[in-house]
Amino acid sequence: MAxxxxxxxxxxxxxxxxxxxxxxxxxxxxxxxTPEGFDSWEAYHRSLPPGERPVYFACSDPTGKGPRVLFQRVPEGKVVKNRVHLDVRAGTGLVGDERLAVLEAECARLVALGATHLKTLYADGENESCINMQDIEGNEFCLD
Incomplete structure (x- = not known):
């Protein structure tokens, strides 16, 4: 089996x-x-009758290297901590103060987009710094 x-x-x-x-x-x-005549997908979706609005929407890596990400509408809101989360690799290969500065700058950019900064975990001699965050719907992810 492949x-x-x-x-x-x-x-x-x-x-x-x-x-x-x-x-x-x-x-x-x-x-x-976006479909012709619409300036955004949200505008297109709003133009559809409620029963015809899609429950899925996807985005993809333009280089083709990363996985496709699919977002599916569900009726219930997020209640507990994610069992799986994304690690956004902003500081790969960096260490110490240089890594922390890059992570903090990326954190500020994402907060401006609507993300929430939860906690910064500072380097402790064994692990490098990382930042715990939430996206605009409360899903946890890490900047590392």
Whole structure:
């Protein structure tokens, strides 16, 4: 049997297009082109009757290297801590103060997009610094 080489990450959410737009900004991903006559996917979705609005929306890595991310609308809100989360690799290869400065700058950029800074975990001699955050719907992720 062949090993699986590709995978998709799926996030439950309330507003798929809005959450996809946030993660596109975080990851440098892209969404499909909007339908002609609409300036955004949200505008297109609002133009549809409620029963015809899509429950899924995806974004992808324009280089083709990263996994596709699918956002699916669910009726319930987030209640407890995620069992799976994304690690956004902003400080790869950096250590010490240089790493922390890069992580803090990226944290500030993401907070401006609507993310929430939860906690900064500082280097302790064994582990390098990382920052715990939440996206615009409360899903946890790490900057590391």
């Amino acid at each position: 090993a699986i080489k590709e995978f998709q990450v799926t996030l439950d959410c309330a507003e798929p297009a809005r959450l996809a737009a946030f993660w596109c900004e975080v990851l440098g991903y892209v969404t499909p082109p």
